[in-house]
Amino acid sequence: MSETRAPEGRLDVIHDIGYRHYEGPRLGIGYATRSLYTSSLRGAFGLGRSGKSKILPMAMAAIMAVPALIIVAVSIYVKMGKLPVDYPQYLTNLQFVTAVFTAAQAPVLLSRDLRFMTVPLYFSRPLRSSDYVRAKYAAMVSAVFILTMLPMLIMWIGSMLGSMDFGYNTRHFAYGVVAAAFYSLVYAGLGLLIASLTPRRGFGVAAIIALFMVSAGVSGALRGVLHVTGHQAASFWVAMLNPGFLIDSTVSWMFDLPLRGNVAEMPTTLGGVVFLAEIAVLAVGTFALLVRRYRKI
């Protein structure tokens, strides 16, 4: 067989076949926006990036899901017939995890491109700045939605496996989905808006965490003041100051759920409507400000 082999040294030669033009399809703005969405969503969980960048988002997803698994396992084992935690209540209890995930990953989506000045490369392509913002916003909203839906799904599937009341669980699972959607829009929007203001990832992370913590502190302190001074009836308004309390209050009001934890008072009808409007303004407003922020680049 050795006679038919190519001469020594010829097998590993890379032949320069010259430059070839590209005659294939160019799929345009919609395709590019979708590609940017997919790669950004994967990036939000560290997929397709180094092992190090997977640690935090994956840890947050685990912290979000593991208590739900334990709750489901215990409820089924002791035959409770009912989950000990309501669906939206679960997200309220783990608000901090959602906040940390947002703070850590929103800068991954935007600050990187600003810091390494990659943004002009995107805008020298058919993609417009509004397409870029749309892809990044949708990716971050989806990332937070996946994070918050994970325990909801575990609990709902667990309730089915434990033969719990189907109607009750499905209804309350739906409330949880609404809560998850609110968290996704509000947290992602605020996180991205802050991240878009700094090319330094560390600053972005710190600023987003600070927003959630400081607003929670101020809101709690104000409620204390209102209680002491005898304005208890009006004290539900302080929930407007913190994104987490806001969503908790709004969901409790919308579905008439029992009050627990952070929210001590149910909003009035006017309050509920105003809260819903605030959620809408936060979602639309942060997106509009992001579009404006990138128009000038």
Place this chain on the structure above:
Amino acid sequence: MAVITTNNLTKRFPRVTALDHLSVEVQPGVVGLVGANGAGKSTLIKILLGLAPATEGTARVLGLDVATEGGAIRERVGYMPEHDCLPPDVSATEFVVHMARMSGLPATAARERTADILRHVGLYEERYRPIGTYSTGMKQRVKLAQALVHDPQLVLLDEPTNGLDPVGRDDMLELIRRVHREFGISVLVTSHLLGELERTCDHVVVIDGGKLLRSSSTADLTAVTSLLAVEVTERQNDPGFDVDAALRARLTEAGLTVSADSGHVLLVELHGDDVYDVIRDAVAELGVGLVRLEQRRHHISEVFAAGAGALGAADKAEEAAHV
């Protein structure tokens, strides 16, 4: 057909006029755009990409209007920015594939084109390593690759040799020539070094303060800008003798245009090969040694001065006509 045409293109910012009634036509090939920092090069590129509106005037790229057809232009044009634009934590392959998809190439085609173009710009095994580990020269190649990956008809290269050592500079200039010669892609390359562009470009456009100073073929430009620098020794036995003045007198007598450079260097305009003979004979007759005889190019500032002079003369002529 011209690849770039601007007509009275003007861009005013609140405090500065970046482009001032610029009318220029760029033909296919390698065209250099020269200007000092702040001459309006980057502003012009932004307008040509349809990313910034012109205050006045029009511009067309590949026959498309920059004001209304920016998207179509950006689909057919590649852009390599002057500044760093590469994330350090991904490999060249991953990055260029991503940018190819941003240009609308389907996933498979994006991977194939990336492999091809990285080979063409001279990146081999290292293309799988994170970009953060690359040398400046390799990073410049990645920047060029992302501008070429979607097979544009025209690339705009903003200061591609910035930060490179002399060897890296030569490699990059050779690569730029190949982009046109072998890939058939027209190139507009900016630089603040005229000498560099003379070697690479077919045509050079010089702008200053947003105004067109000169647009001519490289051959024309070098014809007027070639100079010979001449330096000779003192006379050993006659230290008082002013050799420079004597040499200057002899050369001027022979019909050459001579000017003094710094120190003992004389600059002689190089019209043809016989200039060398005249200088050799003059030096021999004076009986001194020749220290230096080298070809020099006008520094960019001299072209500016010449251009400004020409403009000044034109202004005066116009004034005279008005009177």
